[in-house]
Amino acid sequence: MVYPKKNTSDINFNIFMCFLLVITIVLILIKNHNKLPYESINYMIKPSEYSILFDEPIQPIPLKVELNKDKVKLGKRLFHDPQLSQDNTISCASCHNLNTGGTDQMVRSIGINNRMGLINAPTVFNSGFNFKQHWDGSVETLEEQIDRPIHAEHEMGSNWQEIFSKLKQSPEYVSLFNQLYKDGINSDNIKDAIATFERSLYTPNSRFDQFLRGHKNALSSSEQEGYRLFKAYGCVSCHQGVNVGSNMFQAFGLFGDYFKDRGKLTKADLGRFNVTGNERDRYVFKVPSLRNVALTSPYFHDGSAETLEEAVTIMGKYELGRRLSPNDIGLIVKFLKTLTGEYQGKPL
Incomplete structure (x- = not known):
């Protein structure tokens, strides 16, 4: 039996395409690894928790996220504290109500002095899985995200020095911060605590x-x-x-x-x-x-x-x-x- 000769150029092209595919996959994996949200966090994803339907484009939320419980507790208190706003009337929870899906269910939120916000408030639930924060993706992390509402005139309209002054009047806040952070109350530690709490707001098992x-x-x-x-x-x-x-x-x-x-x-x-x-x-x-x-x-x-x-x-x-x-x-x-x-x- 005479077999047809294989076209060498076709073989070389196929080899090249396979090589290109492998390189592309490797580059994507490297890119995604560098972009993993909060790599220091243990999301406790076990093999049994992955979808058994491996070709599905959607995967289940991990059933457990390992976080510092004391930071979560402090962050929760700060998240609900209106002292973070200029006139002590607006907290993070005002626009991101945990009882209404992590939003305020309004077209645009109302900030201090009844000022109308500029954009619809997104849910805070599962925000720890976002690849960027805000609708415009202007910041990378939850920590960075906190700065905008704190300073925005139509939201909380405050500043860090004013917030430090308020929190330091509370012996309980001073004690909690000193227990968790060597340098006590400062903007980085406030943001760290709130962001840690926000990362605890994951909603598995739908x-x-x-x-x-x-x-x-x-x-x-x-x-x-x-x-x-x-x-x-x-x-x-x-x-x-x-x-x-x-x-x-x-x-x-x-x-x-x-x-x-x-x-x-x-x-x-x-x-x-x-x-x-x-x-x-x-x-x-x-x-x-x-x-x-x-x-x-x-x-x-x-x-x-x-x-x-x-x-x-x-x-x-x-x-x-x-x-x-x-x-x-x-x-x-x-x-x-x-x-x-x-x-x-x-x-x-």
């Missing part, structure tokens, strides 16, 4: 996470169909990973001009452009997490969508270039409602 871990009955057939549509339409292109988002930037209005249709452009609408000044970043935002999304209305950076149905419709039109049917929208919303997790062992 019904969808249970489904990913192999409990097929955790979702109804219609909820599973909603997830299938979520992937089929391409929603998962931006909303994936442990946090179902918050790991990349994307333009708002890939198909059609959302802002022209909505009207009345604001500075906040410029998104990441306000950070970089690059024209390509105009209307670009950090993709929000969809964890607990059923509890965090209104939606988008401008709070313009009051319901999940409205939000899915808008996303279909402007991000996917598709007009989704009411039936498909309803199924996707059913899936999204399965992303509501637990906090400290209790359903949100």
Whole structure:
């Protein structure tokens, strides 16, 4: 039998493509390793906690995060303390209420002197998994994030020296800081404590996470169909990973001009452009997490969508270039409602 000769150029090309693929994967792994949020934190992810569906673009939230309990306790107290604001009326919890999905469920938050905020407050739950903070991704860490609301005139309108003066009048605060930090009360330590508390605000064990871990009955057939549509339409292109988002930037209005249709452009609408000044970043935002999304209305950076149905419709039109049917929208919303997790062992 005579076998056809193999084309050497084809073989070399295939070898080259395989080599290129390996190099690309290695570079991605290196990049992601360098970008791991808070590498010093033990997220306690055991092999048994990963999705048994290895090809799924979404992975369950780890069931346990190891943190310094005393710092969490101090951070919780600071998070709820209005003394961090200029007039002692606004705390972090004012805009990020743990009883309402980690938000205030307002289009824009109200700060000191009844001043209206510039943008919709994102949820604080699972913020420790975000690759950057703020809608415009202007800061890398939770520690850095704290500076903006502290100083913003339309939020807390304070400054660190004023906050130090208030906290040092409390013997209990002085004692707590001295026990945890060699240099006592200062901005770095305040931010460290609050950020540690915020990292404790993870919400595992949603019904969808249970489904990913192999409990097929955790979702109804219609909820599973909603997830299938979520992937089929391409929603998962931006909303994936442990946090179902918050790991990349994307333009708002890939198909059609959302802002022209909505009207009345604001500075906040410029998104990441306000950070970089690059024209390509105009209307670009950090993709929000969809964890607990059923509890965090209104939606988008401008709070313009009051319901999940409205939000899915808008996303279909402007991000996917598709007009989704009411039936498909309803199924996707059913899936999204399965992303509501637990906090400290209790359903949100």
